Amino acid sequence: MTELTNDLFLRACLRQDVERTPVWMMRQAGRYLPEYRATRQGAGGFLNLCKTPELACEVSIQPIDLIGVDAAIMFSDILVVPEAMGMELTFGVGEGPKFPQPIRSRADIEKLPVPDPEDELGYVMATIQLIRKELAGRVPLIGFTGSPWTLATYMVEGGGSKNYSQIKAMMYNDPEALHLLLDKLADAVAAYLNAQIANGVQAVQIFDTWGGILTTRDYREFSLTYMQKIIDKLNREHEGRRVPVILYTKGGMGWLEAIAETGCDVVGLDWSIDIDVARARIGDKVALQGNMDPTMLYANPERIRGEVKDILSRFGHGNGHVFNLGHGITPDVPVAHAKAFIQAVKEESGRYHG
C-alpha cells in the first residue's frame, strides 16, 4: 500500500481541510485526447479497450500525465454490468451502445443472473490493480457504476432512446417487473463496487444519467431507492481510509435534499443550478462536485478562467468542493482548453482555503 502524494480529492470528498480545490473531469479519459484516440484505434474498438487491462490502464493514466487532474477514474463503461449478466452488447462505429436482445418481459428479467464481479468482470479488477501500480500514489483512483435505473433504461430500450417508450411502459404497466430488475441490478452493482474497492479504487461514483427524465415520485421509487440500497451495502473503509461515495443524477437538481439523505459523501451537480444555491441547500450534509457547464470548454482560456473564478467564489470559503464539469467533457474540446481549465482551478482556488 502506497501513501498518496496528492490526496486533495479524497479530503475534499470528506469535507476535510485542503490547500486548494481538487479538480477532475467526467470522461477525462476520452476522445478529446489524441493519445486516447490512438490507443482506442489500436485496441480494435471500444469494448476491446475496456476489456484489455493494459490499454484501459494506459488511457486512465493519460489525463493525469497530460492534463494534470487530481484524481484518476478507471476506464470502463457502465454497460459492462449488463453484459456480464449475459446480455450481448455492441458498440457500432459512430453509434451508441446497443443491446440487440433487449429485456422486454418478466421472464427475461427472471433469468438474468447476478454476476460474480471477480469472475465475469475480472478484467475490470485487473485494470484497477494495474492503474494503482502505475499511479504509484500520485493521485487517488475513482471507480464507478451506472445506477440501476440508468442501466435498466439501456437494457429495456436496447440502447439510447429519445422517448423512453419501452421502459416507461414497463414502469407504468408492470411496475413489479421493473422493481425485480432494479433490485437485481442493485445487488449486482453493490457487489461490483465492493469488488472495485477490494481491488483498489479509493472512491466510487454512481452515475444516474437518466434519473432526470422521471417525475419526483418516480425518481424516488425507481431510481433513488436502489441507489440507497447500494450505498447501504458498500464497504466504506479500505486500506485504513474511508472510501467516499459520489452520487450524480443529471437533471436531478430539484431533488438535492433527498439525494443528500442517502448517506453518500458527495453530491454531483450538473450546471443547471448555481453552486452557492446548492451549498445553501445541502452543503452542511455532504460535499459538492461540479459544476461548470462542459460547453464552457469551447470558450477561450480567459473566459474559462473567468467562469472558474465565478464558481469558486460562489462556493466561497470552506471545505467540501470537488471541482468538475457538470457532465462529461465532449469529444470536440481543444486539449489546450481542458488544460487551461485545470490550471485555472489550481491557481485560483488557494485563496478560498487555509
Added chain:
Amino acid sequence: MTELTNDLFLRACLRQDVERTPVWMMRQAGRYLPEYRATRQGAGGFLNLCKTPELACEVSIQPIDLIGVDAAIMFSDILVVPEAMGMELTFGVGEGPKFPQPIRSRADIEKLPVPDPEDELGYVMATIQLIRKELAGRVPLIGFTGSPWTLATYMVEGGGSKNYSQIKAMMYNDPEALHLLLDKLADAVAAYLNAQIANGVQAVQIFDTWGGILTTRDYREFSLTYMQKIIDKLNREHEGRRVPVILYTKGGMGWLEAIAETGCDVVGLDWSIDIDVARARIGDKVALQGNMDPTMLYANPERIRGEVKDILSRFGHGNGHVFNLGHGITPDVPVAHAKAFIQAVKEESGRYHG
C-alpha cells in the same frame, strides 16, 4: 366575431372561475393521429403542410373533432420564422429540421432582415383565419412561436444538436454577436405574434425548448430577457378579450419565480416538478399549464386516469390550472390513450371547481 361555446381554456389562463379544468396537448395536431399522417402524406412533406392553409387548418381541427381537446393550436413550426428571414430550411424524411447554411458570424447576423409577418408569413395568417372560421367558436385558437434563444440555437447549430458547441462557443466568445441575433429575433417574433393576434389567435405560447440547457445566469441573459422583451411588445387585448401569454421553458423548473415575473399569464411546466410545489412557488401570480409526463400515455387507460387524478388533487381546489402534458405527445402513443387522457381530465376535474 363569434361567441365562444367553450372558453374554459381562456378563463383558466386568466385564473377565472371554470366548471372543470380545461385540457389540451402540446403537439396534439401530430403524428400519433392516422388522420394527420394521411393529410401530411397528401401534402408532400412537412413544410408544404405548414404552408398550405387548407391543410394546416385541417390538421389543426382534427384533435378537436377526434380527441375532444378544449383548445386548438394552429399547425405550424417554430422554424418558419428563420425561414422567413431568408434561411433555407429543409425537413428530410426521418430527419429533424436542417439549415444547410447556418449562422456563424456577425456578418451573417447583420444581413438577416426582420420579416413582415403579413407578407413573408402570410400563409400562417391565412391559416389562422381559416381555422377561426372552421372552429366557429367551438374552442379558442392558440398561436405560438419559438423563443429567440431556441430559434437562435437551431439557426447557429444548423439543426438539432447534441452538444450545442456552435451556439455555446458564440455565447462565450462573442456574446455581443449573439445578443444582436437574439434582439433581431425578439423583434421578428413580437411582430409575428402581434400579427397572429390581429388575425385571430386568442392566446399565444412561447416555446423555449432549449432554455433548459443554460446555466441560471445564461438563461436570464440569453433567453429570459428576450422573452420579456417580446411580452412587453405584445397586444394583450383583441376582440374585447385579454389574449393570454403562456411561457414554457422545458427544463426551467429551477427558475419559475423569474419566469412568473415576466408578465406572462401562464407558466408552462414540464413533468420534473410536482404541480403543488409549483403552485406554492408562483401560483399566486400566474396560472400553471401542465404537467403530466407525456410518456404516461404509454400506460393503460386506468393508470392514465390515476395519474390525472393525482395531478388534479395536487393542484387542488381553485382557479388557474390548464391541464396539459409536460412536453409534446409522442408519435407512437395509441389514439385511444390520448382520448382516455382527455376524458379523464374532463370527468375528474369538476370536483375541484365551483
